[in-house]
Amino acid sequence: MSRIAIIGGHGKVALHLSRILSGEGHDVTSFIRNPEHVADVTATGASAEVLDVENSTTAELAKALGGHDAVVWSAGAGGGNPSRTYAVDRDAAIRSMDAAVEAGVKRYVMVSYFGAGKDHGVPEDNSFFAYAEAKAAADEYLRNTGLDWTVLGPGALTEEAPTGLIEVNPANPGDGTQTSRANVALVAAAVLELPETIGRTIPFRDGTVDVVDALTAE
Secondary structure, three states: OOEEEEEOOOOHHHHHHHHHHHHOOOEEEEEEOOHHHHHHHHOOOOEEEEOOHHHOOHHHHHHHHOOOOEEEEOOOOOOOOHHHHHHHHHHHHHHHHHHHHHHOOOEEEEEOOOOOOOOOOOOOOOOOHHHHHHHHHHHHHHHOOOOEEEEEEEOOEEOOOOOOEEEEOOOOHHHOOOEEHHHHHHHHHHHHOOHHHOOEEEEEEEOOEEHHHHHHOO
């Protein structure tokens, strides 16, 4: 059994993930901003802790993460407000990485998105630009922390049922990158058990290959 912290615990991917991990016997702490969401989180088998990561210091985050074996970042500002997007998706995410280092939590999984990076290609006048910039900065910072990191890059998220089947590094992303949120959670749970995914950025979408086979294929 591992102690796993999920930041952004009331998000749809996070709720799927906490249910999976709790079902596997892990001790899951889901950090949430809104106390009204406690019941939704505890229903998955996770422990809910209220923590406003946007306004928490690195020291406060380190204290919260202490004693855990891994951190999964699945939080986000939700778009709409560029300043808050930078505050959460970039600045708070980076503080959580520094906090993980400070707390001695080596394993860190970042839920990012397909196509994230400095060359994201999103025009500055596009409403998605702030998010693309924020994620690019956070992902790059993570890669240079010394943590045992994995960056997950799911495609366009859907509410489809989990299939447990994905395609990693799709050869033709132009024909669609739809990815079930439930499959994203299955991937996040799987990489926590697969040391060979450490130090990898993994773009993926729904596909035809079993999650573990897809993640461990040469």
